[in-house]
Amino acid sequence: MKTNTSRTDSQETTRRIPFAQLRHLILPSFRHHRLRILGGLAALILVDFLQLIIPRFIKQGVDALEALTVTPSGLLRLAGIIVFIAVLVVFLRFAWRYLIIGFSRLLEQRVRNQIFTHILKLDAQFFEKRTTGDLMAHFSNDLAAVQMACGMGVVAAVDALVMSLAAIGFMIAIHPLLTLLALLPMPFLAVATRILSSKLHKRFATVQEEFSELTEFSRSNLISIGLIKAYTMEDFQAGRFDRLGKRYVRSNLRVAFIQGLITPLATLVGSTGMLMVLYFGGSLVIEKTITLGDFVAFITYLYMLIWPMMAIGWVANLVQRGLTSLDRIYGLVTSRSALPDPVTEIAPEQLAQPGFQLSHLTFGYPSSSNPVLSDLTLNLGPGMHGVTGRTGSGKSTLCRLLVRLYPLADGMLHFGGLEVNHLPLAFLRSHIGYVSQEPVLFSDTIAANIALGLPDAKREDVIKAAANAAIHEDILALKNGYDTLIGERGVKLSGGQRQRLALARALLCDRPVLIIDDGLSAVDVATEHEVFAGLKRHFQGKTVVIVSNRIKLLSMTDHIIILADGAVQSEGNHEHLLATNSLYQSMFAKQMQQDTHPAVALP
Amino acid sequence: MMDFGYSEEGRQASLGDLQLWRRILGFSAPYKVGLIVAVVISLFITWATLTLPYLVQTAIDGSITASQLPNVERLAGLTGNALLYGAIIVGVFFATFCQILVLEWVGQWVMHGLRQSLFNHLLSLDLPFFNTRRTGQLVTRLTNDIQNMNEMFTSVIVTLFNEFLRLMGILVLLFWMNPRLAALMAIFVPIALLITIFFAQLARECFRTIRSQLAKLNSFLSETLSGIGILQLFGRQEATRHIFEDLSAGYLQRTLSQIRLFGTFMPLTEFLSSAAVALILWYGGGEVLQKRLTLGELVAFISYMRLFFQPLRELSQKYSVVQSAMASAERIFQLLDTKSTIAQSQTPGTMPDIQGHLEFRHLRFGYEPDNPVLHDISFTLRPGQTVALVGTTGSGKTTLVNLLLRFYDPQEGRILIDGRDIATLQLKKLRTLVGVILQDVFILQDTLLANIVMDTGCGREQVEAILTRTSMDRFVRKLPHGLDTPIGDGGTELSTGEKQLLSFARVLCRNPAILVLDEATAAIDTESENILEQAIADSFHGRTSLVIAHRLSTIRRADHIIVMAHGRIVEQGSHEELLNRGGHYALLVAMDLQNGN
Structure with missing residues (x-):
């Protein structure tokens, strides 16, 4: 929060983007609704003039009363005129309010959708720099500031200008x-x-x-x-x-x-x-x-001036705040994703077997100078690949790179024989099912959460995916079964249940590549074993990458990669690593206690 | 459960709820001097605002239009009036300034007191309470609802009071000047009030729909932002955009209908004001012609009329603020009245020389009463004994710890420490007797030392001694500034293993008679794991300890192993005994008890 505001303040003092660029955000709305705005302004100015006329009639009345030149019917006529004007003012006021303030809401909505559409395209690197709260602030505070400046700001500015000029004009005419x-x-x-x-x-x-x-x-x-x-x-x-x-x-x-x-x-x-x-x-x-009537009218005009004078200071602030916010929004909608997303058509036959080839892949997060992965050369073709290593060895980063959340230089990563930087993101991702370390679920029904990647999936397919992820029984135990709402306002699921749900989601998509980033760590070993043993047949011919620290699971894969400090320390199958790699041996020794379980030791 | 969020906004607190007012006033009692000062200032301001037009009127009648007097005398009278006028406006300036400050001062401190007692109250409530409430909602009580009430103290009470006084004052003055004209003017009061109340009701409903739509929009937004990677990977951008645009359009429609509503009602008070002026001009002018009213009085009437409608406008604007403040107050007090279901023993109950004998006797418990998760659990830990609880997820191990800490009370059975039922102990006392090392740890944004010591009053040397004794100093030495390393948000991020070590150190600082360890299920780095193993060995020695164990090394250290499944004890004994038996335990071990490296 602190850093957030300091950034805000520094931007407020040094606005860098000229208005000529900022206006591109709001100008289309102004142009599109120009008739609405013109109508609103006309109504507003008319109201001002009518309000200024009322004191003229009061003055007439008072002057005539002083000179005793007025009859009761004359007074009634004056009163009638005032009431008529007041009725007119009511309608005109409604008109400007609806037209101009309404316009500011229309503009707000347009900019809001524009920001959102843009944000959906940005990459993980962007979201690492900005917290959710920070981004939410753009949607609430900044949009509100822009809306205020374009709505009440415009009204107050025009109103203050017209009112003060007219009132001063009338006053000058008197004295x-x-x-x-x-x-x-x-x-x-x-x-x-x-x-x-x-x-x-x-x-x-x-x-x-x-x-x-x-x-x-x-x-x-x-x-x-x-x-x-x-x-x-x-x-x-x-x-x-x-x-x-x-x-x-x-x-x-x-x-x-x-x-x-x-x-x-x-x-x-x-x-x-x-x-x-x-x-x-x-x-x-x-x-x-001057006459007494002049004097009274003068006082009335003076009253009218108080509000415009206050408004000037207020409007200036409103506009400045609006501009600052516009500046921030501009910075947001012009931020580019660092991931290349070429718009080329890829024919299915261009793609060799779906799988990844990594050659000398080196990667570091922009926030730190040390690379997380260095000089990784791997072939992750069809088959089950286990990835293991200590905390911080780069396992998750590897997964995130494979699903293209971060940019990479050309030549480091190929998918199905094609350079990933030449593949449209949507195309590449449509080949990958992904289960993240922290399961991400949305406030919706369980069925909808499972069918996230295939919204039109049949219920029986959803159930099959759930059964394969060993979550079907748990779902049935809930009151509304698959239609149970989860998330913020619904049922709370346990960590293990959430993970299995995320797995079911990936299984339903049934894509050629499946990446599981330690996605069942909160599930007990027995269940995990059961799930993977059941899926082994299902995985035939697919590329599966599983990050795990459980030897039991790793021993079920065809190919195990041990990462250490971002590099491949060793790779091979279970037996090979058990014979050669000391880290693997010590993991095994801790987890498998050969005296209790000889069966796993020699599969 | 599902309609928790918005139903609260539909609740209405009536303005005439005397009991509510009494409670609000109860909280402001310590600040009555401030409130009295504010009221006195209010009286002055009202008097002054009403005197100003009167001064103008006397200037017109007594000096400006008094053509029978010599000009010098007329000018002198005018000067006198002007000087008085100047003095009063300066006085009003300072009085208003003081009033705003005093009321803000009172309001803020009252709210602080209320917020503090609400926070303390919330912390004292039991866990079942928190399970049924969403955190966001409780946070709203502590922040926005209190803020709402503050609005009432500062702006509303003063406006209501000031404006009401002024309204009355103007009416009295008008009656004093010309009763018939004043009676005519008085009919505007009920009209304006009716419009105001009608409008306030419509506006409240309108704001409610806007707020609920905004809440939907925001929660969708925040969920999307935090799950954006997954949405992108599953190619859901377009669908997400459509949902958002629908929500956004719904919000637009609601704001537009609010604009229509305000557009209809806001000009109405202005209209009333103009209509009143027209009425005065016509009727009052007639009175002037019949010499029943002076011209100065007529001008004053017109000025007062303008003053008259200002409070009406203000009152209508504040009406909805008061409504929402009252609703907030009602929600706050409702929360303050919620009682904890865990009965707290009132007598402090001395327990000298705890031996550490712990007994679970025929426990039966379910989070929902008819769905038990523990069935008739009985076992005993002798002083100094280490017992390991083993079982798959959902077997009821953690629930047992929850009962021991009295987060929940069992439906049947008792837990006894040194033969005494824990229900007869003060909660605080119990929780200091039993030190728990959980998988999760609450980290303060502070140094590691402050995080270990907290409010125990342990000195740096003591902490260092404890850490050295348990070899946990190795973990501290790894951090950039040792014990003074800032941790938490913005500081060094701790790994799962390090968090558990911190939790361990924290508990040892309190030197509890009974130790409970909920071993981390998640992967722990080898370094932390080794330190942890040694710390467990050192600190469990000679202390009654209960471990929810996931690591074989921990289990083997235990004197006794209890295997649980589906809320029942299915096996118990030593490691070798159980292995030889070839039952649940042997299977569990075979299935690999742990998952770390």
């Missing part, structure tokens, strides 16, 4: 010098609002940051409530929460200080103008330079 005197405090208000609200913005950002810290603290505590209780950390954590809360209170008071200044300041400045009019205007009436 130029008095106008000048009355307006003397106004620029002060505009400047003060501008300064104070930018300060307010900064302090408010602190409050929001602390608010999310508070939220995160509560969340992490409540989600691990068992651990908190087991370690009797309740009082300790309450103390920490108290400190966070107190800091939050203080930051809020700092915000209140500014807020406490802004509101009464507007009143003060407005009243000061009124004071000027009262004294100098009153003198002018006494000196008979």
